Amino acid sequence: xxxxxxxLIERYFTTRGVRRADVALGVGDDCxxxxxxxxxxxxxxxxxxxxxxxxxxxxxxxAVGHKALAVGLSDLAAMGAEPAWATLALSLxxxxxxxxxxxxxxxxALAERFRVQxxxxxxxxxxxxxxxxxxxxxxxxxxxRRDGARDGDLIYVTGTPGDAGLGxxxxxxxxGASAVDADxxxxxxxxxxxxxxxxxxxxxxxxxxxxxxxxxxxxxxxxLARSGVGARLELAQLPYSAALQRLLPEAAERWPYAxxxxxxxxxxxxxxxxxxxxxxxxxxxLDCGCRCIGRIEAKSGLRLYRPDGTLLERSPHGFxxxx
Amino acid sequence: xxxxxxxLIERYFTTRGVRRADVALGVGDDCxxxxxxxxxxxxxxxxxxxxxxxxxxxxxxxAVGHKALAVGLSDLAAMGAEPAWATLALSLxxxxxxxxxxxxxxxxALAERFRVQxxxxxxxxxxxxxxxxxxxxxxxxxxxRRDGARDGDLIYVTGTPGDAGLGxxxxxxxxGASAVDADxxxxxxxxxxxxxxxxxxxxxxxxxxxxxxxxxxxxxxxxLARSGVGARLELAQLPYSAALQRLLPEAAERWPYAxxxxxxxxxxxxxxxxxxxxxxxxxxxLDCGCRCIGRIEAKSGLRLYRPDGTLLERSPHGFxxxx
Numbered sequence: 001x002x003x004x005x006x007x008l009i010e011r012y013f014t015t016r017g018v019r020r021a022d023v024a025l026g027v028g029d030d031c032x033x034x035x036x037x038x039x040x041x042x043x044x045x046x047x048x049x050x051x052x053x054x055x056x057x058x059x060x061x062x063a064v065g066h067k068a069l070a071v072g073l074s075d076l077a078a079m080g081a082e083p084a085w086a087t088l089a090l091s092l093x094x095x096x097x098x099x100x101x102x103x104x105x106x107x108x109a110l111a112e113r114f115r116v117q118x119x120x121x122x123x124x125x126x127x128x129x130x131x132x133x134x135x136x137x138x139x140x141x142x143x144x145r146r147d148g149a150r151d152g153d154l155i156y157v158t159g160t161p162g163d164a165g166l167g168x169x170x171x172x173x174x175x176g177a178s179a180v181d182a183d184x185x186x187x188x189x190x191x192x193x194x195x196x197x198x199x200x201x202x203x204x205x206x207x208x209x210x211x212x213x214x215x216x217x218x219x220x221x222x223x224l225a226r227s228g229v230g231a232r233l234e235l236a237q238l239p240y241s242a243a244l245q246r247l248l249p250e251a252a253e254r255w256p257y258a259x260x261x262x263x264x265x266x267x268x269x270x271x272x273x274x275x276x277x278x279x280x281x282x283x284x285x286l287d288c289g290c291r292c293i294g295r296i297e298a299k300s301g302l303r304l305y306r307p308d309g310t311l312l313e314r315s316p317h318g319f320x321x322x323x
Numbered sequence: 324x325x326x327x328x329x330x331l332i333e334r335y336f337t338t339r340g341v342r343r344a345d346v347a348l349g350v351g352d353d354c355x356x357x358x359x360x361x362x363x364x365x366x367x368x369x370x371x372x373x374x375x376x377x378x379x380x381x382x383x384x385x386a387v388g389h390k391a392l393a394v395g396l397s398d399l400a401a402m403g404a405e406p407a408w409a410t411l412a413l414s415l416x417x418x419x420x421x422x423x424x425x426x427x428x429x430x431x432a433l434a435e436r437f438r439v440q441x442x443x444x445x446x447x448x449x450x451x452x453x454x455x456x457x458x459x460x461x462x463x464x465x466x467x468r469r470d471g472a473r474d475g476d477l478i479y480v481t482g483t484p485g486d487a488g489l490g491x492x493x494x495x496x497x498x499g500a501s502a503v504d505a506d507x508x509x510x511x512x513x514x515x516x517x518x519x520x521x522x523x524x525x526x527x528x529x530x531x532x533x534x535x536x537x538x539x540x541x542x543x544x545x546x547l548a549r550s551g552v553g554a555r556l557e558l559a560q561l562p563y564s565a566a567l568q569r570l571l572p573e574a575a576e577r578w579p580y581a582x583x584x585x586x587x588x589x590x591x592x593x594x595x596x597x598x599x600x601x602x603x604x605x606x607x608x609l610d611c612g613c614r615c616i617g618r619i620e621a622k623s624g625l626r627l628y629r630p631d632g633t634l635l636e637r638s639p640h641g642f643x644x645x646x
Contacts, residue, residue, distance in 0.1 A: 024364055028549070029469050030401035030534060031366035031459070036359040041347055043354035044442065046410040046456060050449030078353035087369040089412065089454035119367065126373030127450030131412035133369060136354070146352050211353060226351070 012100065013088065013121055017108050020117045022084065032119035034085055036137065043136040043143060045075035051128055055190070056171040061102030062109075063190035064130070069110045071213065072134030073194035074265040078211040080144040080203040081136030083114045083196060089133075091126035114196060144202060144209035144269065149227035153207050153270040153296040156279065158195050159288045160241040161216050162254060163188035165261020181243040188241075192265035198290070201282040202269055209269035215260040220268050221302055233294035236307035251307065259304075270296055335423065336411065336444055340431050343440045345407065355442035357408055359460065366459040366466060368398035373452055378513070379494040384425030385432075386513035387453070392433045394536065395457030396517035397588040401534040403467040403526040404459030406437045406519060412456075414449035437519060467525060467532035467592065472550035476530050476593040476619040479602065481518050482611045483564040484539050485577060486511035488584020504566040511564075515588035521613070524605040525592055532592035540582040543591050544625055556617035559630035574630065582627075593619055 014027040025033035036042050049068050051057060069086065076083050088107075092100075111118065116134070167189030169175045170182050177185065195211070202209060208227055212219040224230055235251070238258045248254045266288070271279040283290040297303075304312040337350040348356035359365050372391050374380060392409065399406050411430075415423075434441065439457070490512030492498045493505050500508065518534070525532060531550055535542040547553055558574070561581045571577045589611070594602040606613040620626075627635040 024463075025466070025468065030398040030532075031368040031404060031457075031466075033402070033461070033466055034365040034367060035463070036365055038361050042357040042359055042365065044357060044408075044410060044456075044458075045354040046412045046443055046445050046454075048412040048414055048445045048447045048449070048454070050414055050447055053447060053449055075353040079356070081354060085367075087367060087456060089369045089371040089456075091371055091373055091452050120369055122369050122371045122454070124371045124373055124376060126371070126376055126452055129414050129449055129452040129454075131369075131371070131445070131452075131454040133367075133410060133412075133456045134354075135367070138356070140347075140358070143348070143354075143356055145348065209353075 013104060013118060016104065017111050018115050018117050020084065020115065023117055023119055026117065026119050027121065034119065039140055040137045041140050041143065043076055043079045043081035043138050044133060045072050046131060046133040047071045047075070049130040056168065059190060061099045062106030065103035065106030066110050066191045068130050068132045069107050069116070070192045070194050070265060072132050073114060073196055074192065074211040074213065076134055076136035077194050077196045077199035078144065078209050078267055079136065079138060080142060080199045080209070081138040082200060083116045083134065083136050085119045085135040086111065086116050087119060087133045088121040089131040090121065090123045091129045092123065093125065093128060142203050144199065144206050146208055146210055146223050146226040149208040149223050149229050149270040149296050150272065151229060151296055151298040153272050154276060154292050155220065155231060155233065155268065155270055155294040155296060156290045156292050157216060157239065157266055157268045158198050158290045159264070159266040160239050160244065161212060161264045161266050162244050162257030162261045163241050164192065164263035165257045166244055166247060168263065177247055181246060184243045189263060192263070194265060195267045195288060198267055198286050198288060201286065205271060205275050205278050205282055206269040207272055209267055212264050212266050212268050213262060215262040216268060217259040217302060223268065223270065224300065224302060230297045230300040230302065231294055232297055232303045232305060234305050235312065237291060237293040239291040336427060336441060339427065340434050341438050341440050343407065343438065346440055346442055349440065349442050350444065357442065362463055363460045364463050364466065366399055366402045366404035366461050367456060368395050369454060369456040370394045370398070371452060371454045379491065382513060384422045385429030388426035388429030389433050389514045391453045391455045392430050392439070393515045393517050393588060395455050396437060396519055397515065397534040397536065399457055399459035400517050400519045400522035401467065401532050401590055402459065402461060403465060403522045403532070404461040405523060406439045406457065406459050408442045408458040409434065409439050410443040410456045411441060412454040413444065413446045414452045415446065416448065416451060465526050467522065467529050469531055469533055469546050470549040472531040472546050472552050472593040472619050473595065474552060474619055474621040476595050477599060477615050478543065478554060478556065478591065478593055478617040478619060479613045479615050480539060480562065480589055480591050481521050481613045482587070482589040483562050483567065484535060484587045484589050485567050485580030485584045486564050487515065487586035488580045489567055489570060491586065500570055504569055507566045512586060517588060518590045518611060521590055521609050521611060524609065528594060528598050528601050528605055529592040530595055532590055535587050535589050535591050536585060538583040538585040539591060540625060546591065546593065547623065547625060553620045553623040553625065554617055555620055555626045555628060557628050558635065560614060560616040562614040
């Protein structure tokens, strides 16, 4: 494959998608030129996807394109930032037109929904590795950070964590499910819905937030570490999808998925008690829903309580490396 | 290698380098938070390096770290933007501490010289692929673009293009040289010096600019295409290093290297005749030097003139794919 074929690929990516007024210069020069409105901070995040590590072999190209953008949108959501611009670094062994068409379709469909403009890219020949950088905007000082949780704050999670971990087991052929449940759980793995609306709603309400791409226990752990606090979690309060409940009838079977499954791209956030009503009002307006699952405590560490009120003892690694 | 080893790598990268006042939040949250001053535009560029394609197998890790940052700084230079922030996406097959130490040393040494703060990153296990995004700042409307060249403008180039192409032949064992010349030419290939100072000096003077990473003929071609003009180049005016002149004693041998060698990361820019004195004053202050090598013409296409004034006929591909 010649260099000019790669140039064709680049042009293919640059003729699609939304055009934003804050892009002074898009693809086609040495740099893109972007305008950040006065009083706004720029939120940036870069994520890399490698086949077999970040999505199963054989994943549809459109799902890979969707996910490459969704993981970055999820980072913006966790900061309460409004999505704006993306740049794409795509290393590919060959110019596979069918794969590229699918990848671009998946990426641009999601980009259009969130009004993200692809403003730059670099397409090179090499192993298949996808890096995508997202840029978002948030009023100065209003971003949701990991370090703001305080003793007594309530802990919430959006959606139904655990679905993606279960979807991965289905994708790898490690378990079966009905067609309806399999479709739902694979979609939760392959086409995560970034909780951008939730992040925007929670500005001024949440004291800390994170997306739970690594699993709820590990990611809540990041909030605790950065905030210098601990937490108690009520296992009985973990929210589950109907599909997960059907496949895992026993409550204790579900905990590892909800706490350690990873790849869910839900938000975990904390709310001071005085803002509880505002948080629940904001949550009620979201189609993903959210649930109070515990409380921040001064004592460091994450303590998990069974439905009967007893403490669940864990190995030092807990659920962090599950899945 | 476990996930936690990769986390160690990330922490290793986050404890070094300059701390800028315009970084509200650096590495360690879902996003970095950055402040763009009022009246400034954000210039962004993403570049990917793959071993064997963008640097020869066996290149020192410190040189790879230098080059990963230098190619992005060169894009900022070509826009006349001042470097500010970088994010790194690093896919590695294993946590090779020696390689990582060298890579980080090379990257941070250059980052400190240009006051670039590494504000985010993603380190994953996979094939060795390095993507780096650079963010710079430029006053609104002052960026040097590719589309501003006009009939009659003078064409300049910084430094001595062709060195990196010759350095690549040395690196691949395709030719020999004295130790002094080999060291110089390998350094030109492995540790390109981004022309950031030149780009800043040329704001308000140059009508168009580009960095010549793909080779002078191809990259000047991008200016011509975007500006809707053509050009004549005087081959006798091409500037050469002493090392290149020693290895290539005949003038006609040198042209393909200077025009198509690639990887030089010099700037090619155009200047309206009325600003010629200002351009040459700006150039005189730069240690890289710059040379007037031709003139923009209304007629499309790039025409190369021999020292005797005759036109050099070229194949349709010209020097674009040389090297």
